[in-house]
Amino acid sequence: MPELPEVETVRRRLTPEVEGREIVGVVIRRPDIVGYPTVPKFRVGVLGRRITGVSRRGKYLVFYLSDERLLVVHLRLSGHLRVLNNGTPQRFERIRFRFSDGRSLVFIEPRVLGRVYLVAPEEVSGVLKGLSRLGKEPISREFSADYLQRQLAGRRTRIKSVIMDQRVCAGVGNIYSDEALFRAGISPMRPASSLSRQEVVKLTQALRKVIKAGIRYLGTTMSDERYLLPDGSRGRFGELLQIFGREGEVCSVCGTEIRRIKIGNRSSYYCPECQR
CATH class of the missing domain: 3.20.190.10 (MutM-like, N-terminal)
Known part of the structure; x- marks a missing residue:
């Protein structure tokens, strides 16, 4: 999507x-x-x-x-x-x-x-x-660590599902949630409320950075070409993906094999060593 x-x-x-x-x-x-x-x-x-x-x-x-x-x-x-x-x-x-x-x-x-x-x-x-009913966008000034921490408080739902909830993180989907969690070093399976303040800060920053990078490189066009620019050309952020769609490849940080699991009927990719 x-x-x-x-x-x-x-x-x-x-x-x-x-x-x-x-x-x-x-x-x-x-x-x-x-x-x-x-x-x-x-x-x-x-x-x-x-x-x-x-x-x-x-x-x-x-x-x-x-x-x-x-x-x-x-x-x-x-x-x-x-x-x-x-x-x-x-x-x-x-x-x-x-x-x-x-x-x-x-x-x-x-x-x-x-x-x-x-x-x-x-x-x-x-x-x-x-x-x-959309929530804040990660590239907006209102999307702060304080905002995100309030959204996570008391929620046992997996963090991947929470940051894909459009009432929490407007515009975030499967690709950019995986990329942000990898950059923040957080497992997609963690309960949302289990994140420490430092982890919430890291995730806030990672979401902002990965979304801005996605815009800078014109979005992500996968092999199915579900997304194309209005002139029919492809987005280039797919070349920079570190974790999404890379099941079986080695992590660029630690060399561990990247795994894929299902969370909420969506494929989620993560490094079991880097993301805890």
Whole structure:
């Protein structure tokens, strides 16, 4: 699933391509890609609107429209957005927004889990509860060791699951949680409340650093290419992964074999020697 670095990269690349563009056509190839409102209301609601800005919150992309409504895109596990100069349907294309300059913004989603929503600002809390309940982002000033320690207090849940909880660490998913825990020297299996103050500080710093590095290197594109940039190119952070996806390889720090376990139905990678 695209995480904060991937979605932020998409936002930065899309903004100059779509800002100020008028939506003159909508082609909905899978009606279930529209999460809200109904398909007819969605179509009418976006036609003739200009995109006045693009922002991101957690893993959500938010396009601001000229009538002050919000076009919200959630990429989910495998969605990505492309800006194309032709009208040729793409494989797994689910919805296409045509602009007045002849180009299109295309949502490609192999697994059909991603969604688009058209909401007024006052509707967000009722329609997009996940968006309205997001916690702090690790790259924000508000994400401090004090904040994280409060979130971990009294929780026996494994630390990996807690920092993937979007109500705690907005935008953090499987890849960056593993990388941050490795850098902090913390086992993903530890109960959240068992972390010492020093470990919480290390984890706070590791989360911030790894997320910023992910953004700097344009996100992580794995071999399945679930994530691609809007021009179809690949993110480069995968070349810098120290632990994620490296089962059976040796740890770059101590030489111990990297292991994979399941936590919450997700594969988690760790070094049994470096992470305690």
